[in-house]
Amino acid sequence: MTENDLHQYQLQAVDHIISHTHCALFLDMGLGKTVSTLTAINELMFKEVEVRRVLVIAPKRVAESVWTQEVEKWDHLKHIKVSRIIGTERQRREALAKKADIYTIGRDNVAWLCGLYGGSCLPFDMVVIDELSSFKNPKSIRFKALKHVQASLSRVVGLTGTPAPNGLMDLWAQMYLLDRGERLGKYISHYRDNYFKPGRRNGHIVYSYDISKENQERIYSKIGDICMSMKAKDYLDLPERIDNIVEIQMPPEIQKAYDSFEEEQVLSMIDQLGDAVEIPAVNAAALSTKLLQFANGAVYDEQRVVHEVHTLKIEATKELIEDAGGQSVLIGWTFQHDRDRLMKALAKYKPRELKTEKDIVDWNAGRIQVLLMHPASGGHGLNLQAGGHRIIWFGQTYSLELEQQFNARLDRQGQKEVVIVNKLVCSKTVDQDVIRAQKSKTRGQDALMEAVKARVEKYLKKYRKTS
Template sequence: MKLNRDDLHEFQNYGVDFIINKPISALMLECGLGKTITTLTAVSDLMYDYFEISKVLIIAPLRVGLTVWKQECDKWEQLKYLRCSIAIGSVSEREKALQADADIYIINRENVEWLVKNYPFDFDMVVVDELSSFKSHQSKRFRALRKVRPKLDRIVGLTGTPAPNGLMDLWAEINLLDMGERLGRYITRYRDEYFKPDKRNGAIVYSYKPLPDAEERIYGKISDICVSMKAADYLEMPERVDNIVEVGMSDKETAMYKRLEKEMILPFADGDIDAVNAASLSNKLLQLANGAVYDENGKVKKIHSRKLDALEDLIEAANGKPVLVYYSYKHDRDRISERFNAREIKDDKDISEWNTGKIQLAIAHPASCGHGLNLQSGGSTIVWFGLTWSLELYQQANARLYRQGQKNTVVVHHIITKGTVDEKVMTALKNKDIGQASLMEAIKWHCKDVQTNEVRLLRSKSAEQRIEEVRD
């Protein structure tokens, strides 16, 4: 397809100009707003209109890096000249890709540390797809990229979920972009200025709570380099219905749950179910709410089938329509597969057959298909068999079906076991979304606020002419 700036939506053109005009930028765009085409258009203009860059690194989730970015270049006639080299795979495959003559080099985020350690970091521009995956300042990927950040003239962060767990996540993401200019160079200073201790045990602080004016002050600090856009403001989104399906355990099953919750152990003759700390306990309780738990030997203890029964009812109620089920644990997947004729979404063939209506019941882990995949053609019903604490995974997974191009009302079912941690997860997801929504609103861009952009220099020349001038 032919692509010109006139073919882009007005909000996409604004995003292109935002990247071009700001060496440091963060586009917080919800799914479906075209962050990939927006970024690639900006890269094209910077490379072949303004001659400011010649070598770009894109850091992306694995599956997105393998397919989405290059596919988008190949899709549009005006971007086909952007030569992409995918540095993903074995060490030899990565090395070969990095040595290729290209404009854009694409690597998965897990290999950022390897790249920094083994290659001269000579990129003019870095694009971090899903910036929120760098929210931990202690992660190896953050430390590696932060080490070479001073070498970069331009950096772009892309995400739809900038603060999935609250405002504390923002420090590392913004620090990676501006090297501490806005929120401070050190996480401790950021904590002291905008937060106060919340949950603690003596001198040990487990969590922090934002000060009353923290949101406003933080948003004011970062608003010059960040812009947010919500899909519902610019796209014709399908109707969405969220449904809670409650199931209850028997008295015996409830007693087992309560004992595990209180004593952190359930004794069995062939292997106990035990939790060594609070995080492990939460994990075990979520498993038990789903109906099965791994014991100390890694074997599965089946406790109940309440959620399987509810899932059966939902599948029957779908009346032959395709259903996409999100599971949390391998034993969830195995038990669902044992009971139903389900197909797991794992590769491009699965995606294609789902989108062409050949799969009636699909199962997937939200972490494996949470980013970049278009599944809206295959169905409009989602069932959360097992819940996730991660707002990012939750929103991204739902966006596989709830996005532009979906022709039917999207129904999102959540199977909740009453009286369990499931209820707390749903409350947490709702509360985190409220906090993140206020961030997105604070830095939201509105079309009416921006005047028509001036016509760019060199626009009269064709893309082919500009490319030949640069490469000659």
């Protein structure tokens, strides 16, 4: 794609960034925040020659892949060099030393980066905060670290689709990182006193704050000059559902372990079958199940003992829930160890597994932020559309029926929002075979057999060459 393929509203976003040194884009998912920002960076760096080095702070998964992938996707951006500040401290330092145009870093490493340069300045002309709302807590380490270096930055851009998921109190810290308190005040206590009134309280302890419609409008007026807001429904001819493949790159050591595991499992099956001409469906299913388990992050041994091999999908799930900004999320799990690990890892969200009618009632009433459900047990007949519009497929399934029926729990008549289906896919694993099968709408059993046969042939060729 080229710059000519950008929509008019995206060009407006580009102009907004160029014309405002400190600004925010409050754009819904699907409106192209990343490509708009990259296009503005390209203008500022290679045409205006105003910017030399850009730092992008983002959720870990986004920092590792999304910005690089977006650069590669657009012809007018392909010359931009991106260095990813990820991995061990040594690897991060090496990435910083590389000559590049854009440096991406996970938000959890912001404090480390600021400390590396003394805590008061950063060697970048421009900082982009992807998912600005994740800096909404003024007591967080990431906010405090960025607050102290903000004055050294010539340009700051904040990107998010949910700037105030829990109310306008969340805006203060985000706006401070843009204008150092010019619009909403230099202290959150002053902001609170100026715009809010104490709500629910117990003696001197205030549990919540209320805000009038008039004061809401005052806040919008204060920040309106530097914040550009767009809703997807106003700018896109949206489909009923958005399918988002969340591609997860395995670190080299985990990829190597997966490849070895795959080879071991395939060769073991070949040995078991001996001179059999065809691969029995039961053997193919067993192999596929083992590989899908590894892709999800844990495998059963012969005694059904669970061995965790990575937490990549767990971390991606956490990021998606945080990025949802408090909105409810429905998670589809495949194996019991998926469910158990998710329940433990997501404990702070008080996750619930769908088991009873009360779970359905509470979900539809908005009382459950994270609901876990197995596609086979809850795939048919349940009406969950009133409770949310976000789905995470933790593991992937060859069954088109299960996939369609599970999505239809939210993507059905009565749903008032665009349903967003996030599928966690580990690259260079069996996950990608499943996604290809889903896209081609190949019948589950046929797709599974084709994928297994391809793997068998791959390793047979390898050993023919070495024998």
